[in-house]
């Protein structure tokens with residue numbers, strides 16, 4: 001589209017209503033005008049699409065909303081999470097709610113902390129040619145190629161630590177020349193690390209013991225005997241963490257109910 005024509009399609013912000021300017025985007029080839037302030041996900045809904053798949057948390061956590069797009073005059077294929085990326089004029093968009101990737105089947109209880117177990121389940125890890133396409137495509141800025149390198153070196157701790165932000169969107173798999181299922185491999189390493197290598201979290205043990213204690217059980221029984229009104233009052237009067245609370249914030253001690 002010519003630049004002059006493109007400008008004409010863009011309605012300027014309405015000074016009276018304060019409505020956002022509408023910009024053109026293309027969804028699977030079809031053109032829509034959408035407010036420029038929306039994320040891709042909200043823009044698709046604005047355009048009349050309904051998310052049945054390809055949407056989960058709407059907050060950049062679940063990895064369900066991987067999207068690829070191109071921009072005019074730019075040969076790069078770009079990627080992003082639909083719930084986090086704001087639309088731009090003349091984006092050509094398409095959703096990738098699912099991308100097939102082989103996932104090994106295993107009995108986790110039988111796995112050990114040896115990298116050999118990962119190698120047996122995912123021998124394809126050695127097909128990595130270190131092209132770095134996986135890192136470039138990652139919307140969470142995980143250094144995926146470095147993670148795969150750590151797997152090949154048998155360093156489970158480094159694999160787990162470097163891949164901690166992975167949200168399993170699968171975009172790395174979509175670009176991999178070696179056809180690796182990176183996010184499944186990284187997830188297995190994190191499971192092994194958390195279960196077999198990382199030090200046990202003492203505060204978790206304490207919380208489990210506290211939950212089993214008689215005092216906690218009595219409180220639970222009292223709650224179960226409360227009627228809806230009592231539960232509602234209790235819920236509404238609960239202490240809520242202030243929005244700007246510091247990391248050291250802790251709730252006051254309570255004896256519920």
Ligand code: FES
Nearest residue numbers: 056057058063083
């Ligand atoms: S919907 Fe969960 S990451 Fe976008």
